[in-house]
Amino acid sequence: MRRVAIVGVGHTKFGKRSDASLRELAFEAVKSAIEDTQISLNEVEASIVGIASDELADQLLPATPVADYVGMNPKPNIRVEAACATGGAALRTGWMAVASGLHDLVLVCGVEKMTEVPTARAIEIMGMGGDVQWEFKPFGTTFPGYYAMYADAHMRRYGTTERQLALVSVKNHRNATKNPYAHFPKEISVEDVLKSKPIAYPLKLYDCCPISDGAAAVLLASGERAKRITDTPVYIAGLGCASDSMAVFDRSDFTSIKSAILASKQAYKMAKIEVGDIDLAEVHDCFSIAEIMAYEDLGFCEKGKGGKFIEEGQSEMGGKIPVNVDGGLLAKGHPLGATGISQAVEITKQLRGEGGLRQVAGAEVALSHNVGGTGHFVYVHVYRR
Amino acid sequence: MNDVSPFQTKVAWFFEELKNKKLVGTRCKKCKAVYCPPRADCSKCYSSDMERFQLSGKGAILAYTVIYVAPESFSRLAPYILVIAKLDEGPKLLSHLVGVKPEDVKVGMRVEAVFEPTPDGSIYYKFKLLKQS
Numbered sequence: 267m268r269r270v271a272i273v274g275v276g277h278t279k280f281g282k283r284s285d286a287s288l289r290e291l292a293f294e295a296v297k298s299a300i301e302d303t304q305i306s307l308n309e310v311e312a313s314i315v316g317i318a319s320d321e322l323a324d325q326l327l328p329a330t331p332v333a334d335y336v337g338m339n340p341k342p343n344i345r346v347e348a349a350c351a352t353g354g355a356a357l358r359t360g361w362m363a364v365a366s367g368l369h370d371l372v373l374v375c376g377v378e379k380m381t382e383v384p385t386a387r388a389i390e391i392m393g394m395g396g397d398v399q400w401e402f403k404p405f406g407t408t409f410p411g412y413y414a415m416y417a418d419a420h421m422r423r424y425g426t427t428e429r430q431l432a433l434v435s436v437k438n439h440r441n442a443t444k445n446p447y448a449h450f451p452k453e454i455s456v457e458d459v460l461k462s463k464p465i466a467y468p469l470k471l472y473d474c475c476p477i478s479d480g481a482a483a484v485l486l487a488s489g490e491r492a493k494r495i496t497d498t499p500v501y502i503a504g505l506g507c508a509s510d511s512m513a514v515f516d517r518s519d520f521t522s523i524k525s526a527i528l529a530s531k532q533a534y535k536m537a538k539i540e541v542g543d544i545d546l547a548e549v550h551d552c553f554s555i556a557e558i559m560a561y562e563d564l565g566f567c568e569k570g571k572g573g574k575f576i577e578e579g580q581s582e583m584g585g586k587i588p589v590n591v592d593g594g595l596l597a598k599g600h601p602l603g604a605t606g607i608s609q610a611v612e613i614t615k616q617l618r619g620e621g622g623l624r625q626v627a628g629a630e631v632a633l634s635h636n637v638g639g640t641g642h643f644v645y646v647h648v649y650r651r
Numbered sequence: 652m653n654d655v656s657p658f659q660t661k662v663a664w665f666f667e668e669l670k671n672k673k674l675v676g677t678r679c680k681k682c683k684a685v686y687c688p689p690r691a692d693c694s695k696c697y698s699s700d701m702e703r704f705q706l707s708g709k710g711a712i713l714a715y716t717v718i719y720v721a722p723e724s725f726s727r728l729a730p731y732i733l734v735i736a737k738l739d740e741g742p743k744l745l746s747h748l749v750g751v752k753p754e755d756v757k758v759g760m761r762v763e764a765v766f767e768p769t770p771d772g773s774i775y776y777k778f779k780l781l782k783q784s
Contacts, residue, residue, distance in 0.1 A: 463719070515743040
């Protein structure tokens with residue numbers, strides 16, 4: 267297989283984007299990705315568009331208006347869907363298209379518009395990402411509810427505290443103040459988190475990511491082509507993906523995401539790295555507990571020590587492995603289809619040394635971890651400059 | 652098609668049994684894997700030669716939460732308690748825990764299945780705390 271590199275990146279402001287439609291958001295991201303390189307649009311051979319929900323888009327084949335509006339017709343177009351990990355799945359699909367030799371230069375765009383429907387409706391739509399027959403329709407499960415069960419189980423088994431969960435959100439909000447694209451770039455305190463309204467015990471409002479609109483795009487090129495396009499290619503050096511049961515009640519454990527453990531092992535092996543080589547990570551902090559489990563599942567710390575890891579500042583800028591320096595899902599926002607691509611955009615900037623106020627000095631190896639559903643599938647990527 | 656089943660399935664009989672206050676799963680005759688909710692096919696060995704077996708409906712709470720912000724279709728019921736229970740026969744189920752205050756719920760508590768309608772009128776299993784004998 268051929269080497270594959272990211273040669274161009276684009277990102278919109280995340281937030282309540284009532285000024286733009288789905289396709290217009292995608293255009294903003296794709297335009298800046300094209301402008302980030304010296305190539306012209308007609309050199310791009312195919313487009314892969316990640317959009318999680320037809321229901322949110324109020325459109326079947328929602329990738330088609332995107333491909334049309336960003337001027338990609340009549341080139342090959344594939345729509346990718348993997349719930350919250352749609353972006354990670356799209357990146358993997360783009361990598362396969364280039365690594366295989368089928369294409370030399372591919373556009374991967376992730377986009378979602380979530381705020382056009384009322385919040386209760388959005389929760390209803392996302393709830394359908396749980397097992398509709400045995401969980402969601404009969405019992406009204408929600409995503410905060412699933413992760414809340416993991417949080418309670420983690421607290422009970424390992425002594426993790428609500429305060430430690432809150433620290434994740436405090437860190438990510440602080441990081442977001444250095445990211446002009448973030449939905450909520452404002453500092454919050456532990457008390458703000460603890461006093462925020464209950465969503466699903468033990469998770470409160472600030473333990474949960476917001477509902478956001480936004481888009482992100484990357485251009486992927488073969489290793490040879492990448493060298494001709496840019497002096498600063500960022501290589502996708504390792505990939506991992508694993509899956510788990512539809513019904514959360516069928517899981518064997520509620521203190522870790524098994525598919526994340528499996529996916530990260532694959533990615534480390536392929537990239538020939540150890541955890542200690544990772545300079546920064548973008549992890550799927552859809553809820554505070556999700557980031558704590560990610561520290562453990564990815565091997566940043568021992569199982570059960572995730573609460574201590576945040577408490578000791580190990581995931582802060584300047585810590586052992588800075589995590590979510592762009593604000594993560596909790597503060598940057600989580601437009602479902604865009605998130606996995608947004609992680610790749612941030613990492614590309616960091617490995618190019620273009621991280622601005624949030625640059626991790628000398629970063630050479632980075633990791634992204636994108637979780638779909640409650641670990642129904644997890645995509646891990648390792649990047650090198 | 653069975654009127655009692657909320658969706659079209661080969662295991663529509665499961666919902667008839669719920670109406671009779673019975674929780675019935677399936678067991679693969681070939682590899683002995685057990686399923687509840689029942690499966691018509693064995694995902695482990697690919698056999699479709701399954702037999703039915705009745706569960707006691709008793710088990711213990713493995714995980715729980717209290718839903719304060721509910722989806723549209725459940726907003727009238729909030730707050731409500733969701734539990735994942737491990738049944739004595741092995742399978743796990745997620746459902747509502749009824750008849751108890753949220754602050755009194757603890758992991759490990761013994762529960763048993765009761766049979767009640769959900770908002771769309773289908774009869775499903777729910778859990779209540781099992782009285783200590």
